[in-house]
Amino acid sequence: MQHDTVATQPIAGQKPGTSGLRKKTRVFMEPHFLENYVQSIIDGIGGVSGKNLVVGGDGRYFNDRAIQVILRMLAANGAAGAIVGQGGVLSTPAASHLIRKRGTAGGFILSASHNPGGIDADFGLKFNGANGGPASEAVNAKIVEATTKISAYHITTADDVDLNTIGQTALGEMSVEIVDPVTDYAALMDSLFDFDKIRALFASGFRMRFDAMHAVTGPYATAILEDTLGAAKGTVINGTPSPDFGGGHPDPNPVWAKTLMDEMYGDNAPDFGAASDGDGDRNMVVGPHQYVTPSDSLAVLAAHAHRAPAYAKGLAGVARSMPTSGAVDRVAAAQGIESYETPTGWKFFGNLLDAGRVTLCGEESAGTGSDHVREKDGLWAVLLWLNILAQSGQSVAQIMEALWRDYGRCYYTRYDFEDIETAKAEAVMDGLRAQLSNLPGREVAGLTVNFADEFAYDDPVDGARTEAQGIRIGFEGGARAVFRLSGTGTVGATIRVYLERLETAPDALSLSPQDALAPVVSAALTLSDLHNLTGRDAPNVIT
Numbered sequence: 357m358q359h360d361t362v363a364t365q366p367i368a369g370q371k372p373g374t375s376g377l378r379k380k381t382r383v384f385m386e387p388h389f390l391e392n393y394v395q396s397i398i399d400g401i402g403g404v405s406g407k408n409l410v411v412g413g414d415g416r417y418f419n420d421r422a423i424q425v426i427l428r429m430l431a432a433n434g435a436a437g438a439i440v441g442q443g444g445v446l447s448t449p450a451a452s453h454l455i456r457k458r459g460t461a462g463g464f465i466l467s468a469s470h471n472p473g474g475i476d477a478d479f480g481l482k483f484n485g486a487n488g489g490p491a492s493e494a495v496n497a498k499i500v501e502a503t504t505k506i507s508a509y510h511i512t513t514a515d516d517v518d519l520n521t522i523g524q525t526a527l528g529e530m531s532v533e534i535v536d537p538v539t540d541y542a543a544l545m546d547s548l549f550d551f552d553k554i555r556a557l558f559a560s561g562f563r564m565r566f567d568a569m570h571a572v573t574g575p576y577a578t579a580i581l582e583d584t585l586g587a588a589k590g591t592v593i594n595g596t597p598s599p600d601f602g603g604g605h606p607d608p609n610p611v612w613a614k615t616l617m618d619e620m621y622g623d624n625a626p627d628f629g630a631a632s633d634g635d636g637d638r639n640m641v642v643g644p645h646q647y648v649t650p651s652d653s654l655a656v657l658a659a660h661a662h663r664a665p666a667y668a669k670g671l672a673g674v675a676r677s678m679p680t681s682g683a684v685d686r687v688a689a690a691q692g693i694e695s696y697e698t699p700t701g702w703k704f705f706g707n708l709l710d711a712g713r714v715t716l717c718g719e720e721s722a723g724t725g726s727d728h729v730r731e732k733d734g735l736w737a738v739l740l741w742l743n744i745l746a747q748s749g750q751s752v753a754q755i756m757e758a759l760w761r762d763y764g765r766c767y768y769t770r771y772d773f774e775d776i777e778t779a780k781a782e783a784v785m786d787g788l789r790a791q792l793s794n795l796p797g798r799e800v801a802g803l804t805v806n807f808a809d810e811f812a813y814d815d816p817v818d819g820a821r822t823e824a825q826g827i828r829i830g831f832e833g834g835a836r837a838v839f840r841l842s843g844t845g846t847v848g849a850t851i852r853v854y855l856e857r858l859e860t861a862p863d864a865l866s867l868s869p870q871d872a873l874a875p876v877v878s879a880a881l882t883l884s885d886l887h888n889l890t891g892r893d894a895p896n897v898i899t
């Protein structure tokens with residue numbers, strides 16, 4: 357078998373501090389682009405000679421072609437073996453589990469998560485390490501450095517590997533094992549939850565709708581919810597993955613999961629609704645006429661996790677990303693366990709999970725997970741909810757009412773201002789940064805600022821410091837506004853404004869979130885001068 361070395365120049369352009377690379381699909385399809393980045397990963401992780409690696413993606417356009425290239429490059433770089441999901445498909449949490457279960461040196465995950473797919477949409481690739489989680493900051497820095505120094509890549513000349521037939525094959529001297537993408541993951545879920553209780557819940561007539569958004573979770577959800585747990589046929593909708601996600605935007609939030617929201621807010625709504633994203637790591641939960649914010653969902657899971665066998669002994673601690681609401685902190689305080697506040701991005705949970713300091717973690721952006729893998733896990737969150745509902749005999753509404761009564765309610769919303777010219781977005785952040793020290797004591801929109809800072813994080817496990825992670829402005833009474841720039845967009849800059857307000861008065865627990873948050877929204881927009889600096893009157897997306 358012939359191995360070629362192809363001369364190249366740095367072209368990948370991964371930004372420091374980001375995990376993996378997301379670009380327009382056509383960019384990834386340009387000559388040598390994918391190859392260039394794959395070799396940079398290989399060089400950045402110290403080579404793959406003699407190593408085994410997992411390879412799989414969310415099935416979006418170009419997934420299968422990219423996997424053939426990755427396999428040929430792994431072979432040329434001396435890898436011992438590749439474990440690949442059938443058809444090239446693995447959800448991100450399933451890939452994380454496979455890396456851990458099979459003890460591989462890591463894995464290549466192909467996905468642009470919740471971004472649309474297709475030749476004119478987005479593609480992405482990232483490397484996860486041996487713990488199953490996104491490459492650490494240190495490894496990422498090495499990959500970024502490799503992208504700037506690369507001069508050649510190695511690739512084997514060979515025919516395509518048949519990705520569709522389960523079993524063992526080979527590519528030159530490298531073994532290739534094609535595995536069913538669902539089996540191991542489903543077994544893991546069975547080991548965590550009380551499947552008999554959930555089966556009994558469905559048998560009693562409990563109705564659910566799961567919107568797979570034409571993305572990777574379809575086969576997982578159908579196998580687990582319908583075939584194993586006995587949910588009625590048709591519980592899973594949009595369950596057949598397609599390379600462009602049915603032309604949709606596979607982001608499970610009230611805006612993009614509109615079909616599900618309409619049903620859950622309509623007459624005869626099912627008892628429970630849920631959705632997950634392109635690669636299956638995000639989730640949305642909604643009860644009849646009741647959307648559950650991801651921040652509240654994390655708090656519910658923390659408060660009730662002991663109802664599921666895997667968490668019966670209680671939680672070691674919890675962690676949330678900084679912009680996530682403080683709801684889970686209040687649950688943690690009541691349980692006497694630590695609640696860590698980390699920068700945005702799942703990689704910051706890795707050390708805490710590995711060190712056994714936290715069991716559950718989550719982000720306001722619809723990600724929740726636990727120490728069972730090292731990624732957020734959409735279907736896992738849905739199954740934990742089902743286990744809680746089955747075990748407690750309560751409805752979503754009763755669970756939420758009790759959460760707010762016992763811990764107070766953190767009203768929450770996020771405004772996204774997308775595709776802003778980078779210089780204008782920077783101007784908003786610089787403007788805020790410049791006034792931080794003058795803000796405390798200032799009154800705006802009837803609220804008094806009591807703290808303002810730019811979030812920096814010292815990792816409690818390895819001591820690494822991460823700076824400039826968003827601007828926090830706290831108000832007396834427990835309201836907060838957070839500003840940060842998105843690190844995952846592919847066009848221009850996105851400013852995210854996260855708005856939250858704690859309410860503990862019993863008669864103020866069922867306000868409309870818009871009403872409850874109006875003063876915080878107004879204070880945030882005034883202080884940032886966002887409208888003037890960007891020319892934007894309104895956010896593109898409110899979640």
Ligand code: G1P
Pocket residue numbers: 469677700701702719720721723841842843844845852
């Ligand atoms: C977004 C979310 C963040 C999440 C990331 C990857 O990043 O806000 O919580 O970890 O996607 O799913 P952002 O675009 O805000 O940088």
Ligand code: ZN
Pocket residue numbers: 468469470633634635636637638
């Ligand atoms: Zn995702």
